[in-house]
Amino acid sequence: GAVVSQHPSWVICKSGTSVKIECRSLDFQATTMFWYRQFPKQSLMLMATSNEGSKATYEQGVEKDKFLINHASLTLSTLTVTSAHPEDSSFYICSASVLGTGSNYGYTFGSGTRLTVV
Amino acid sequence: SQQGEEDPQALSIQEGENATMNCSYKTSINNLQWYRQNSGRGLVHLILIRSNEREKHSGRLRVTLDTSKKSSSLLITASRAADTASYFCVMYSSASKIIFGSGTRLSIRP
Numbered sequence: 001g002a003v004v005s006q007h008p009s010w011v012i013c014k015s016g017t018s019v020k021i022e023c024r025s026l027d028f029q030a031t032t033m034f035w036y037r038q039f040p041k042q043s044l045m046l047m048a049t050s051n052e053g054s055k056a057t058y059e060q061g062v063e064k065d066k067f068l069i070n071h072a073s074l075t076l077s078t079l080t081v082t083s084a085h086p087e088d089s090s091f092y093i094c095s096a097s098v099l100g101t102g103s104n105y106g107y108t109f110g111s112g113t114r115l116t117v118v
Numbered sequence: 119s120q121q122g123e124e125d126p127q128a129l130s131i132q133e134g135e136n137a138t139m140n141c142s143y144k145t146s147i148n149n150l151q152w153y154r155q156n157s158g159r160g161l162v163h164l165i166l167i168r169s170n171e172r173e174k175h176s177g178r179l180r181v182t183l184d185t186s187k188k189s190s191s192l193l194i195t196a197s198r199a200a201d202t203a204s205y206f207c208v209m210y211s212s213a214s215k216i217i218f219g220s221g222t223r224l225s226i227r228p
Contacts, residue, residue, distance in 0.1 A: 006160075034216060042221070043206060043219065043220045043221045045121075046218075091158065093161065095216065107216055109161045110160065111160035111161075112160040112161070114158060
């Protein structure tokens with residue numbers, strides 16, 4: 001139980017276009033989801049925390065207008081990279097809080113999305 | 119954002135040897151998990167240890183947790199080429215925050 005599905009697993013887009021990444025909780029309701037970014041050979045850095053039905057909380061240095069997060073339902077959060085540029089190329093991972101689901105973990109991770117902007 | 123520290127940053131050992139990675143953190147935690155990440159791939163959950171536990175085993179993995187020192191270690195015994203990956207400790211803090219370690223890149227030489 002407590003599975004998070006992240007889609008797409010990889011995407012290549014042209015500079016200036018926007019890309020949407022989806023994170024779905026398959027068998028539980030995720031009131032809180034987290035979005036991370038990972039640069040090569042580095043750890044994951046928290047970008048933002050999204051709560052269902054409210055605005056996301058962004059970490060310092062993360063552009064809100066660049067990385068749009070929507071958490072409109074208890075099973076879906078989306079991250080849209082707007083007007084993507086090559087420097088946005090990275091690995092993006094979501095995770096969801098599983099508090100109250102009976103899971104012992106507290107959170108579970110999506111499989112990640114490799115974004116390449118050309 | 120808050121981040122845990124791992125050492126070593128990189129580790130290269132001969133196949134068959136044991137690999138030990140350490141993780142330190144600063145806050146109170148509910149549990150600590152170790153994940154493996156192959157290059158460019160997602161996170162694979164390895165093992166969870168709760169704050170009231172001191173040691174856990176899973177196959178060739180052994181994890182210890184010392185909450186007084188705010189540190190954990192991951193031991194991989196009898197390493198294999200397939201163990202080559204990055205390893206992260208991930209803490210779930212008492213304040214319901216997820217804290218990532220900085221990661222250890224493990225290379226197993228055949």
